[in-house]
Amino acid sequence: xxxxxxxxxxxxxxxxxxxxxxxxxxxxxxxxxxxxxxxxxxxxxxxxxxxxxxxxxxxxxxxxxxxxxxxxxxxxxxxxxxxxxxxxxxxxxxxxxxxxxxxxxxxxxxxxxxxxxxxxxxxxxxxxxxxxxxxxxxxxxxxxxxxxxxxxxxxxxxxxxxxxxxxxxxxxxxxxxxxxxxxxxxxxxxxxxxxxxxxxxxxxxxxxxxxxxxxxxxxxxxxxxxxxxxxxxxxxxxxxxxxxxxxxxxxxxxxxxxxxxxxxxxxxxxxxxxxxxxxxxxxxxxxxxxxxxxxxxxxxxxxxxxxxxxxxxxxxxxxxxxxxxxxxxxxxxxxxxxxxxxxxxxxxxxxxxxxxxxxxxxxxxxxxxxxxxxxxxxxxxxxxxxxxxxxxxxxxxxxxxxxxxxxxxxxxxxxxxxxxxxxxxxxxxxxxxxxxx
Amino acid sequence: xxxxxxxxxxxxxxxxxxxxxxxxxxxxxxxxxxxxxxxxxxxxxxxxxxxxxxxxxxxxxxxxxxxxxxxxxxxxxxxxxxxxxxxxxxxxxxxxxxxxxxxxxxxxxxxxxxxxxxxxxxxxxxxxxxxxxxxxxxxxxxxxxxxxxxxxxxxxxxxxxxxxxxxxxxxxxxxxxxxxxxxxxxxxxxxxxxxxxxxxxxxxxxxxxxxxxxxxxxxxxxxxxxxxxxxxxxxxxxxxxxxxxxxxxxxxxxxxxxxxxxxxxxxxxxxxxxxxxxxxxxxxxxxxxxxxxxxxxxxxxxxxxxxxxxxxxxxxxxxxxxxxxxxxxxxxxxxxxxxxxxxxxxxxxxxxxxxxxxxxxxxxxxxxxxxxxxxxxxxxxxxxxxxxxxxxxxxxxxxxxxxxxxxxxxxxxxxxxxxxxxxxxxxxxxxxxxxxx
Numbered sequence: 001x002x003x004x005x006x007x008x009x010x011x012x013x014x015x016x017x018x019x020x021x022x023x024x025x026x027x028x029x030x031x032x033x034x035x036x037x038x039x040x041x042x043x044x045x046x047x048x049x050x051x052x053x054x055x056x057x058x059x060x061x062x063x064x065x066x067x068x069x070x071x072x073x074x075x076x077x078x079x080x081x082x083x084x085x086x087x088x089x090x091x092x093x094x095x096x097x098x099x100x101x102x103x104x105x106x107x108x109x110x111x112x113x114x115x116x117x118x119x120x121x122x123x124x125x126x127x128x129x130x131x132x133x134x135x136x137x138x139x140x141x142x143x144x145x146x147x148x149x150x151x152x153x154x155x156x157x158x159x160x161x162x163x164x165x166x167x168x169x170x171x172x173x174x175x176x177x178x179x180x181x182x183x184x185x186x187x188x189x190x191x192x193x194x195x196x197x198x199x200x201x202x203x204x205x206x207x208x209x210x211x212x213x214x215x216x217x218x219x220x221x222x223x224x225x226x227x228x229x230x231x232x233x234x235x236x237x238x239x240x241x242x243x244x245x246x247x248x249x250x251x252x253x254x255x256x257x258x259x260x261x262x263x264x265x266x267x268x269x270x271x272x273x274x275x276x277x278x279x280x281x282x283x284x285x286x287x288x289x290x291x292x293x294x295x296x297x298x299x300x301x302x303x304x305x306x307x308x309x310x311x312x313x314x315x316x317x318x319x320x321x322x323x324x325x326x327x328x329x330x331x332x333x334x335x336x337x338x339x340x341x342x343x344x345x346x347x348x349x350x351x352x353x354x355x356x357x358x359x360x361x362x363x364x365x366x367x368x369x370x371x372x373x374x375x376x377x378x379x380x381x382x383x384x385x386x387x388x389x390x391x392x393x394x395x396x397x398x399x400x401x402x403x404x405x406x407x408x409x410x411x412x413x414x415x416x417x418x419x420x421x422x423x424x425x426x427x428x429x430x431x432x433x434x435x436x437x
Numbered sequence: 438x439x440x441x442x443x444x445x446x447x448x449x450x451x452x453x454x455x456x457x458x459x460x461x462x463x464x465x466x467x468x469x470x471x472x473x474x475x476x477x478x479x480x481x482x483x484x485x486x487x488x489x490x491x492x493x494x495x496x497x498x499x500x501x502x503x504x505x506x507x508x509x510x511x512x513x514x515x516x517x518x519x520x521x522x523x524x525x526x527x528x529x530x531x532x533x534x535x536x537x538x539x540x541x542x543x544x545x546x547x548x549x550x551x552x553x554x555x556x557x558x559x560x561x562x563x564x565x566x567x568x569x570x571x572x573x574x575x576x577x578x579x580x581x582x583x584x585x586x587x588x589x590x591x592x593x594x595x596x597x598x599x600x601x602x603x604x605x606x607x608x609x610x611x612x613x614x615x616x617x618x619x620x621x622x623x624x625x626x627x628x629x630x631x632x633x634x635x636x637x638x639x640x641x642x643x644x645x646x647x648x649x650x651x652x653x654x655x656x657x658x659x660x661x662x663x664x665x666x667x668x669x670x671x672x673x674x675x676x677x678x679x680x681x682x683x684x685x686x687x688x689x690x691x692x693x694x695x696x697x698x699x700x701x702x703x704x705x706x707x708x709x710x711x712x713x714x715x716x717x718x719x720x721x722x723x724x725x726x727x728x729x730x731x732x733x734x735x736x737x738x739x740x741x742x743x744x745x746x747x748x749x750x751x752x753x754x755x756x757x758x759x760x761x762x763x764x765x766x767x768x769x770x771x772x773x774x775x776x777x778x779x780x781x782x783x784x785x786x787x788x789x790x791x792x793x794x795x796x797x798x799x800x801x802x803x804x805x806x807x808x809x810x811x812x813x814x815x816x817x818x819x820x821x822x823x824x825x826x827x828x829x830x831x832x833x834x835x836x837x838x839x840x841x842x843x844x845x846x847x848x849x850x851x852x853x854x855x856x857x858x859x860x861x862x863x864x865x866x867x868x869x870x871x872x873x874x
Contacts, residue, residue, distance in 0.1 A: 021727055025585045031652065031775045032584050032767075129582070135728035137574065137582035145566070145574035147469050148462045148748035215468065273734060276713045290458055290745035291572035294735035297710060298728060308727035311585035325760040330469075338468045 003036040004318045007067030007098075009089050010080035011044035011060065014103055014130075016051035017307030018077055023054060025311070035318050041067050068092050075317055077310055078102040083110050094118045094126065099326070101313045103130035103306055106195075109204035112211070112218040116331050125317055126331050130309035132205040133158060133282050134300040137312070141286075141296065142212040143333040149288035151213035154252040155266075155432060158205045160280030160300045161189045161196040162228050162248040166236075166265075167278045170245065173233045188280050198227035199248060199263040206250035209284075210261055214254055214342055215334035219261075222344035226264035235357060235427055238385070238398050239267050242355075245275040249432060254342075261344045267355055267431045348407035353382075353431040356409075358397045358416065359423040362390045366421040367397060373419075377412040379404040394423055400431070440473040441755050444504030444535075446526050447517035448481035448497065451540055451567075453488035454744030455514055460491060462748070472755050478504050505529050512754055514747055515539040520547050531555045531563065536763070538750040540567035540743055543632075546641035549648070549655040553768050562754055563768050567746035569642040570595060570719050571737040574749070578723075578733065579649040580770040586725035588650040591689040592703075592869060595642045597717030597737045598626045598633040599665050599685040603673075603702075604715045607682065610670045625717050635664035636685060636700040643687035646721075647698055651691055651779055652771035656698075659781035663701035672794060672864055675822070675835050676704050679792075682712040686869060691779075698781045704792055704868040785844035790819070790868040793846075795834045795853065796860040799827045803858040804834060810856075814849040816841040831860055837868070 006022065008015050022029070022039045029037050042055070043064040059066075067073055068089060076093045080086040083106055090107070093100050095118065102108070108115070108131055119126040129139045133156070142151070157163050161183055168179035180197065183189035195201050207220040228248050239246050244267035253260040268275050273295050277283040282300030287293050299305035320326050332339055360366040371381060380402040386395060401409070413426050443459065445452050459466070459476045466474050479492070480501040496503075504510055505526060513530045517523040520543055527544070530537050532555065539545070545552070545568055556563040566576045570593070579588070594600050598620055605616035617634065620626035632638050644657040665685050676683050681704035690697040705712050710732050714720040719737030724730050736742035757763050769776055797803040808818060817839040823832060838846070850863050 021585050028587070029585060032771055034772055135582075135731060137578050140577065140582055141574050144753065145572075145577055145749045146745070147752040148458050148466060148745055150465070273713060276710060288745070290741040290748075292736050292739075292742060294572060294733075296731075296733055298731035302729075304727040305729060308583070308585055308725070311727075312582045315584040316581065319765055323760070323762040323765050325762055328756055328760050328765075334469055335471055 001030065001034065001036050002322055003038050004075065004321055005038050005040040005073045006075045006077065006314065007040055007070065007073045008042045008077045008079060009064050009067060010078065011042050011046070011051060012079065013303050014306050015042065015044070015077070015079035016053055017303035018079065018310045019051070019055065019058070020053045021304065021307040021311050023056065029315065033315050033318050033322070035322050037314060037318060040073055041070065043067050064089050068096055068098070073098060074321060075099045075101065075314060077314070078104060081106070083107040087111055090115060091118055094122050094124055097122055097124055099125040099127070099317045101127045101310055101317070103128065103310060105131040105201065105204040105208060109207040109218060109220040112208065116336065119331060120336050123327060125320070125327055127313035127317060128208070129313050130306045132208055133284055133296065134298060134302065135305035135308045136282065136284065136296040136298040136300070138209065138284055138296055139212065140312070142209065143329050146286070146288055146291065149290045150254070151286060151288050152254060153287040154209055154213060154250070154284060155274060156209070156250045156284035157247055157274055157277050157282050158250050158284070158300060159196050159202045159248060160282060161193065162202070163277065163282070164188045164280040165197065166228060166231065166246055166248065169231060169233055170236050175233065176229060176231055197229060199225040202248060202250045202263045206252055206261055206263060209250070210252045210259055212333045213252065214259060215332065215338060216259065216340050216342040219344055222261065224262040224264065224347040228265050230427070231265055234396065235429060238357065239355065241385070242400060243269050244431065245270070246429065247274060247277070249274070251432065255345065258343045258345045260350065262347065262350070265429050267429055269433065348410070350406040351403050352406070353403055353433065354401045354409055355429040355431055356399045356401065356413070357427040359394050360397050361421040361423070362393055362395045363421070369419055369421060370397065370416055373412050373415050374401070377408040379408060379412055438467065438471065438473050439759055440475050441512065441758055442475050442477040442510045443512045443514065443751065444477055444507065444510045445479045445514045445516060446501050446504060447515065448479050448483070448488060449516060450740050451743050452479065452481070452514070452516035453490055454740035455516065455747045456488070456492065456495070457490045458741065458744040458748050460493065466748070466752065470752050470755050470759070472759050474751060474755060477510055478507065480504050501526050505533055505535070510535060511758060512536045512538060512751060514751070515541060518543070520544040524548055527552060528555055531559050531561055534559055534561055536562040536564070536754045538564045538747055538754070540565065540747060542568040542638070542641040542645060546644040546655060546657040549645065553773065556768060557773050560764065562757070562764055564750035564754060565645070566750050567743045569645055570721055570733065571735060571739065572742035572745045573719065573721065573733040573735040573737070575646065575721055575733055576649065577749070579646065580766050583723070583725055583728065586727045587691070588723060588725050589691060590724040591646055591650060591687070591721060592711060593646070593687045593721035594684055594711055594714050594719050595687050595721070595737060596633050596639045596685060597719060598630065599639070600714065600719070601625045601717040602634065603665060603668065603683055603685065606668060606670055607673050612670065613666060613668055634666060636662040639685060639687045639700045643689055643698055643700060646687070647689045647696055649770045650689060651696060652769065652775060653696065653777050653779040656781060659698065661699040661701065661784040665702050667864070668702055671833070672866060675794065676792065678822070679837060680706050681868065682707070683866065684711060684714070686711070688869065692782065695780045695782045697787065699784065699787070702866055704866055706870065785847070787843040788840050789843070790840055790870065791838045791846055792866040792868055793836045793838065793850070794864040796831050797834050798858040798860070799830055799832045800858070806856055806858060807834065807853055810849050810852050811838070814845040816845060816849055
């Protein structure tokens with residue numbers, strides 16, 4: 001039986017998960033692939049912390065170059081994270097003709113095009129099933145299963161921390177701060193949570209998925225990103241009254257020769273299957289022209305779900321090696337020569353529906369003032385709710401608009417927020433509707 | 438650019454869908470795979486009906502042998518259905534060294550082991566992504582993505598007709614007969630609906646999925662099958678009161694050296710994501726040891742969703758042909774020599790929870806009589822509801838049991854149904870709980 005040697009760079013949670021699964025499932029993997037998947041070496045600057053994995057004959061070394069330059073190693077798994085040293089190691093590994101597997105979405109979103117180019121120049125594979133949606137086979141689905149589809153809409157919950165916090169606010173009426181603290185206590189959120197709660201992690205994933213869906217260069221910079229810091233129990237309660245749930249969504253849509261790509265808190269109705277995705281679970285809904293609506297659902301992070309996705313990449317590459325081939329499926333789903341540069345629609349050009357909440361002085365004329373400014377900006381109102389108790393002479397005014405243009409909504413809100421009768425900044429949450437609605 | 442020639446056997450809805458998608462997405466497929474996927478010939482005994490596809494240079498012939506024996510054809514797609522002539526054609530095609538793609542779950546469930554053997558002898562591929570769950574990539578997920586997982590539980594809604602009917606009864610309170618008629622009027626159900634509503638179609642799919650999940654020979658005969666003919670609005674209403682929804686589920690579980698495999702109406706709670714899968718949509722939930730709970734959701738049938746799945750198989754085989762390889766992934770996910778014969782647990786040995794409804798005379802002592810018989814059979818009752826109007830001196834008695842053994846439940850029900858105070862046959866619906874509950 002052919003032996004395929006594997007090295008892991010980074011022995012943290014994900015690295016240990018991959019090592020553990022390779023060891024635990026040695027027999028299963030041999031039985032399925034017909035090859036021995038041998039974990040030869042793990043490298044980490046910390047070689048003393050016990051990760052609870054029985055390493056057997058696997059070497060644990062402190063110098064990544066012992067893996068990168070080992071001629072016996074076929075596949076290198078990078079689990080260091082970040083975009084500094086991990087980038088250098090991956091580039092070196094590719095240049096040494098190693099197939100590379102990574103879960104590093106930040107790196108892929110920022111420097112993926114360069115990595116793809118280097119992999120091509122060296123005729124090796126670069127695989128990253130674990131980078132988006134954890135154990136959900138979203139990368140494989142886009143590259144292989146949906147091959148005869150135009151992907152019209154992707155809308156996805158891709159960050160378990162945010163989804164946990166929003167679920168907590170929604171079910172318990174917690175404040176954002178309390179929900180975040182709870183998520184941190186349970187290990188769902190980092191001590192420095194910005195990457196998650198400000199939407200950047202979700203944007204990294206959307207940049208990767210957009211590329212695979214449309215055969216376009218990875219473009220992170222033009223994605224509009226808003227996080228969930230300003231979501232209040234009040235807005236979640238109003239959303240519920242209108243039949244909506246608030247989720248942090250990654251939204252990617254194709255419109256002829258440009259792509260809509262945005263990450264922000266979004267109201268979705270109960271008929272949208274994403275509305276039932278709670279706690280730290282992730283899901284991605286795809287509307288493609290042949291399949292219609294589909295969805296994948298699963299754990300988007302965590303030691304073993306992530307390891308499961310890495311192992312599917314290892315098995316794929318192992319099956320290629322056994323067959324004597326490589327680069328069977330193009331890294332981004334399309335051969336590199338066919339990858340286009342598709343521009344992302346400027347956010348101001350977006351057309352969608354909006355939930356608007358104003359804190360207004362409780363006296364006659366306020367509603368007329370607000371709706372006048374909206375009307376002047378071509379924003380037509382579907383429904384208005386002026387409800388709740390008068391608090392210190394102020395009442396919340398909630399409006400749902402028909403489809404309106406983002407630039408006009410922003411202009412109107414700017415004007416409204418300067419009105420004497422409106423207190424503070426208005427709350428704006430975009431509403432996403434599926435084809436069924 | 439390499440040309441790969443394709444032939445389609447059968448020009449009905451699915452065959453026409455595959456032809457349509459191959460034509461419509463010619464450019465996209467070339468751009469993605471780097472090959473020309475040329476639909477050379479379609480064979481059907483009816484060559485006069487217009488299927489609305491612009492066939493261009495594709496030949497439409499009445500003799501399947503013009504495809505099976507055409508040395509230029511690389512891939513044959515079988516869309517005839519059934520297990521008589523389709524079986525002969527597929528065997529002949531495999532013997533002629535053609536790669537074969539089929540959506541024919543009835544054939545695969547009954548004769549799949551033979552087809553796999555013939556494909557192996559002739560060193561060609563046999564692919565069937567469209568056979569289970571329509572456009573959902575469940576076959577690929579089991580064969581490739583979940584490769585490092587033990588699949589502990591699969592529970593799935595795999596028949597859109599049944600799910601439509603159950604949704605209709607649940608939302609509108611229709612009778613089964615009215616809901617079936619409605620499904621037939623809308624084209625969701627056949628004039629002869631038995632294959633769907635009696636659960637056989639779901640069992641065919643479960644037989645295939647079990648094989649892929651566990652590396653076992655396909656075994657249809659030992660799967661316990663019940664359909665949805667006896668589901669009443671009353672039981673759906675009671676289910677709702679207990680927080681349950683009724684779905685026709687395919688359930689596959691592994692227990693050491695045997696497999697649990699059953700198809701029947703099942704009560705699931707709101708926390709089970711399958712409970713939100715309505716109308717004609719399908720979904721499969723998988724609990725695997727590394728991934729935890731995952732779910733795929735999508736259209737399980739229909740012209741274009743099915744064609745999308747067939748096209749993913751075509752692209753896979755095309756990518757193999759371009760790479761100069763074949764049989765890269767074993768047909769059943771494990772190399773044929775590693776496929777085991779794993780027995781299916783006899784239904785009498787099942788341990789699960791039960792919903793029981795009795796129609797009883799409204800007089801004292803009935804409940805004591807019923808619960809006495811249940812107790813004698815080691816069936817412990819979690820809750821009892823004796824409610825609803827007295828109709829002609831009868832009342833429904835509803836019970837939810839703790840986990841009990843099927844053989845004992847059946848024995849108890851037999852005894853109870855002979856009691857003077859109980860009218861007619863008791864209703865039995867099994868309850869499925871996820872790990873979260």
